[in-house]
Structure formats: C-alpha cells, structure tokens
Amino acid sequence: MRVLLLTTDAYGGHGGIALYNRDLADALAAMPNVAEVVVIPRTLPFAADGVPDKVRYLAQAAGSKRRYVSAALRSAASAFDLLICGHINLLPLAALLRYKLHCPLVLMAYGIDVWTRPKWWTRIWLRQLSAVWSISAVTRDRMNAWAQLPEARYRLLPNAIHLDRYGLAPKSPTLLDRYGLRGHKVLLTLARLPSADRYKGVDEVLEMLPTLLEDEPRLRYLVAGDGDDRPRLQAKAQALGLQAHVVFAGMIDEAEKADHFRLADVFVMPGRGEGFGFVFLEALACGVPVVGSQIDGSREALRDGELGELVDPRDADSVRVGIVRALQKPIAIPPGLEFFDWPNFCARLQAAIASLLPSGSARP
Structure with missing residues (x-):
C-alpha cells in the first residue's frame, strides 16, 4: 500500500499539528502492509530529523506555493491507495489529486482549523471526502455543524503519547x-x-x-x-x-x-x-x-x-x-x-484504514 500525505508541516515542524503529522506518518510507515508514505510539507522551519525509511519526505516542496503544487502533481503521476489531506486549507488541491488517483480521500480535522465555515472554494470539495479523521468529538461536532456530512463519515483518531x-x-x-x-x-x-x-x-x-x-x-x-x-x-x-x-x-x-x-x-x-x-x-x-x-x-x-x-x-x-x-x-x-499510548493510536489508525480499503484492495 502506498499513501500520499499532504501536510502543513511534520518533520522539522513545531507545534501540535506538526507533532500529530509526524506520529501519523510514523504509524503508517510502521504498518507491514505499507510500502511507502510520501509526505509533502507546506513549511519547514527546522531541519527534518527522524524521518523513517519508508517515508519519502519532499522537503524541497516547502516554502513556495508553486513548488508545493508542483510536487503534489508530480507525486500524483504514480498510483496511491490512500490520499490524506492534512489540513482543510489543502482540500481543494487534495480533491483535484483524487480525480487523478481514484483512491479514498481523508481529511484530518485538528481543532479551530475546522470549527468555522471555510470559503466556498473549500466547501465545494467536501463531498469528495471518503472520511474525516478528527482528533476529538468536539472538533467533529463543531465541523459538522456547518459541513453537514453523514455521521458515518467521521472517525475519531486522538493524539498518541509515547x-x-x-x-x-x-x-x-x-x-x-x-x-x-x-x-x-x-x-x-x-x-x-x-x-x-x-x-x-x-x-x-x-x-x-x-x-x-x-x-x-x-x-x-x-x-x-x-x-x-x-x-x-x-x-x-x-x-x-x-x-x-x-x-x-x-x-x-x-x-x-x-x-x-x-x-x-x-x-x-x-x-x-x-x-x-x-x-x-x-x-x-x-x-x-x-x-x-x-x-x-x-x-x-x-x-x-x-x-x-x-x-x-x-x-x-x-x-x-x-x-x-x-x-x-x-x-x-x-x-x-x-x-x-502509541500502540492504541496505531490500532485506531489501522482500523480507520481498514474501513476504507477492503481487504486485498491495496497495492502490495
């Protein structure tokens, strides 16, 4: 299985969202059935350390909208089994990539990033989502107050603590x-x-x-x-x-x-x-x-x-x-x-992926 993860930041980032994204990429890379995780960061304030072997971190995409979009489009030229949009502001780009990739699209929902209604050019892509992975029920409920998605489309995936x-x-x-x-x-x-x-x-x-x-x-x-x-x-x-x-x-x-x-x-x-x-x-x-x-x-x-x-x-x-x-x-x-703890986070992530990808549908 190959996973494409669009993020604001992860390795080399600072703050809660960057930390969550590092854990997400680490957990994906630790799964035996995952062959590669391609991560595209929007920003890179510090050196990107601790990147797992199965993670290809496109650090050159950071710092420029043009480079970021270009890296995403080039990545989508190859096949992926799962596309994860790491921030709602990246959803228009992620939704366009999904037309090329024909794979499930997941939106990460962290907190105030989704608590208020976004611009129309973001909202129009919501129906393309296969799932929303929210770190809390509060965030899920605040988002769905304006998004009005089916409840079954949400899944809770709270933070991990090592x-x-x-x-x-x-x-x-x-x-x-x-x-x-x-x-x-x-x-x-x-x-x-x-x-x-x-x-x-x-x-x-x-x-x-x-x-x-x-x-x-x-x-x-x-x-x-x-x-x-x-x-x-x-x-x-x-x-x-x-x-x-x-x-x-x-x-x-x-x-x-x-x-x-x-x-x-x-x-x-x-x-x-x-x-x-x-x-x-x-x-x-x-x-x-x-x-x-x-x-x-x-x-x-x-x-x-x-x-x-x-x-x-x-x-x-x-x-x-x-x-x-x-x-x-x-x-x-x-x-x-x-x-x-970390094992429980990995188990929740595995279950969330399994609900989107029928057994045997992912590439080896």
Whole structure:
C-alpha cells in the first residue's frame, strides 16, 4: 500500500499539528502492509530529523506555493491507495489529486482549523471526502455543524503519547536556577502565544494568580512558548503587580520539554479553543497534575475528568478551585493514560484504514 500525505508541516515542524503529522506518518510507515508514505510539507522551519525509511519526505516542496503544487502533481503521476489531506486549507488541491488517483480521500480535522465555515472554494470539495479523521468529538461536532456530512463519515483518531519519552524524574537543578524557581510551587502553561489565538487560558491564570498568592505566597507561574501576544501578556503581568511571580520562558527546546513539565507542580491551561490538548498528555506522562477546560477538546484529553481537573474558564472561581485541588495532588502518572499510548493510536489508525480499503484492495 502506498499513501500520499499532504501536510502543513511534520518533520522539522513545531507545534501540535506538526507533532500529530509526524506520529501519523510514523504509524503508517510502521504498518507491514505499507510500502511507502510520501509526505509533502507546506513549511519547514527546522531541519527534518527522524524521518523513517519508508517515508519519502519532499522537503524541497516547502516554502513556495508553486513548488508545493508542483510536487503534489508530480507525486500524483504514480498510483496511491490512500490520499490524506492534512489540513482543510489543502482540500481543494487534495480533491483535484483524487480525480487523478481514484483512491479514498481523508481529511484530518485538528481543532479551530475546522470549527468555522471555510470559503466556498473549500466547501465545494467536501463531498469528495471518503472520511474525516478528527482528533476529538468536539472538533467533529463543531465541523459538522456547518459541513453537514453523514455521521458515518467521521472517525475519531486522538493524539498518541509515547510514554517511554517521558516518565517521573526529579526537577532539573539547571532549569530551577535558570528560572529562579528553587523553593517555589510552580504552575506551568506551555503553549503557542500568537495574538490570533488568545484561547489558551493564560489570561485567566494571570487574573487568578493574586488570589492564589494570598494562600500560597511561594507560587510561581511559568509560561513556556512564544508568539506576538507575549509582550501583551508580560505587560498584563506587570500591571497586575506579578512581575516577581511570573516567568516567561519563551520557546523551549524539544530536548528540554519533558524537564520543563517536571518543573511544574501543576500544569494549567483552562482554554476555550483546544481541539484536543496534547500538552495535557505530555504533562500527565511526567506525573504532573493538570487543570484543563470543560468547554473544549481538553475535556476529551482528560477523559471527562478521569485524568485531571476540569474547570470553566468563564468562571474565575472554577479556575481557582481547580488549581487549588490540583496543587494538593501528588506527582504521579495516573492510571488510564495508556488509553492514548502509541500502540492504541496505531490500532485506531489501522482500523480507520481498514474501513476504507477492503481487504486485498491495496497495492502490495
């Protein structure tokens, strides 16, 4: 079986969608019946490392619409058994390729990318879809509110967590000193900080921090991640008199990510627009208690509260109570996290493909 995957980014990308796409390509390449996975990235901000042998990564297509379309058209000159569109903005191109390839077409649905109705030139291709693989029921339902596709066309394929890459470990002395956190209780949010995405819950935590400090004066709030909204958040922290209690770490290196999670006594992200919230799984895999939102995809990442505290970000007292409860919990990896582990992700993906390709229909 050969698979063509159109993506915004994957290997050499940064953020949740890139991570998901890497896992998707890795899982496809690990399947014995898959001969090759051709991945075409739209952007490539960093070096593309860790590409499996069975993945042909067309890095030369990145950075230019002309090169991207050209690479896709050249790839479609050969036969594929499955075409995966890694972002709704790429659907017009993917749908055109499907006319050439005559194979099932799948759209990936991550979160806010599909929560609102796209332009007509994207919507007209929806009927070409064989399936939509959504990372959460919230995303599926928000998309279908405008897409009106048959329910049977959707399949849930939540994020995978590689438990062996995390685990319990002491707080890093180097990082404690870097951020001045020795002797302090630490709240952590790790998220992108673009001004267009003010839904991560950082504002809500900043606004609640003065109240929390009354009972826990040793509390510090570490905000990891970067974006053009960071200066506004820093100014807000200063206006609230929190400059001694809030640390903005900026973008962190992937190699230090797990150690940053382990700095935290609580990971907190009471957002309003998460399609799923993979960072919750990362925090939990490091044994860190978490606080997430009950009104977006975070609820599914936390298994309806089984894996962490759920709060209403629109209610300041709900946020406060959730953080206080989480601060009382021990550092421990919760039972039930294996629901999202790598073998289960691969099994769900295999089942999703099997529902589209009758046995024996794929090329060897």
